[in-house]
Amino acid sequence: MHDTTPLSRLAVLDVQGLTCGYGRTEIIHGVDLRVHQGEIVCLIGNNGAGKSTLIKAVIGAIPTLKGQVRLRGEDLARQDMAARIGRGIAVVPEGRGVLAQLSVADNLLMGGYVRRGAPWLDEEMARIYALFPILAERRHQAAGTLSGGEQQMLVIGRALMSRPDLLILDEPSFGLAPKIVESIFAVIEGLRDAGNTVLLVEQNARIALRVADRGYVLASGRTILDGPAERLSEDTTVRDIYLGSG
């Protein structure tokens, strides 16, 4: 099994006392969260708990009011969104967000925008086509014409194009049939096994805890629980509220 919490391990993402929101409305109230090299950390919580808001502050889409966000030890406070993406964060936003009128190939290329000019972009693209052969078949098709599952594969592939240090996925299961969800999560596990570091945001706690190494439970903008995924799955609160079973 994966060694989980020792502080000596390098934190790829280190969020401390993060407070953020929209305008005057504070949504996240002092959250601490770490993602270590090579692990999948899940962030679970109900609708409106503030999961996506936390992600937006991490990538710099909304300002941080208090606290710190560090990537591999570097404070990101002064970095705007483009700079943070350039430093190695890739995000698959909620609702996927393919560039609908662009081709599948151009969507993938845009994932490598912050690494434009890197000699390995073609190689990375070939690797993504090998991971998702359906994308190779559809490479000239407008991304908006793909099915939901194919679009999810496309945005994950797109996020991998920059060879990010940290991959953030916001609700990859959203709106997909259970079978498709299974295959997407198999891919996510595979990514971890290939050495990627993943922050996985999910409402679907059951599947998230199954693939994750560690997890955080967010409620009303605060983390109410955290720990190894197995322990969280057995926690009575989690079972009652998030797994909906006894």
Add this chain to the structure above:
Amino acid sequence: MQIFLQQFVNGLTIGAGYALVAVGFTLIFGVLRVVYLAHSAVLVVGAYLGLFALDWSGSIPLALALGTVGAALMGLVVERVALRPVAGQNHLISLVTTVSIATVIQETLRLSVQHGQPISYPTGAAAVLLRFHLGGIELHLTVGQLAVMVVTLVLVVALTLLVQRTWMGRSIRAVADNPTIAAMLGVRVKAVSAQTVAVASALAGAAGVLLGLTLPAIDPYVGEHLQFKALAVVLFGGLGSVPGAVLGGLLLGLVEALAAGYLETSYRDLFAFAAMVLILTFRPAGLLGRRPVERV
């Protein structure tokens, strides 16, 4: 047949100008989603710079280069002053700010260059008449008209390559598609917007110089009529579609020239706009417009 071919050639030259201006509009609208009415003023800056360069050097390529680069820089100023400060606000605001800066530019030209009197490009190389024989039919074409067609073709091809094949073009398309997502991929949307206005303005500047080479004279308001028609062309070619704007511009030029050739010249605009209304009636998304793809 003689009239038809001659008017066809004339129409292509007129249409090339519409196409260059319309392509810029379509790019700006696609990326910035604003009503942009400073294009005519930017075009005129290009036309005057071309005039100065031609007066000074007699070289058409130099006139084109100066007009294009100068207009691109002017476009960057317009973006910074009239668009960026009001980004994301109501369309009416960008309409007012762009009309205002256009007026400032045009009035400055009027007050500083020969009191706004129409000025002719130095008649030299551009006015030389070429005769072509096509199966017994003789066609007349000035060097200026030939320059319009060649330069437009080159610019349209270059623009297509830029938009389709380069990182700059790809980022422009990404922002046009969805600025929020483009930003999450690390694209600086403001920089891309400025680049788009600069590219569109460069094309307008080239159109200004080409106009100078074919019209009897230019004045600070020579772009207004063209801007109006180019806007119509953009709707008719499909908002945001580069090929649509090119095709639409050429088609409008052809309809106008043929109407003028066979009917009275004063019917020209009537026919041009009637044709556009007809097409829009049957194809509301424009000639090459796509229905917006559902965003999931």
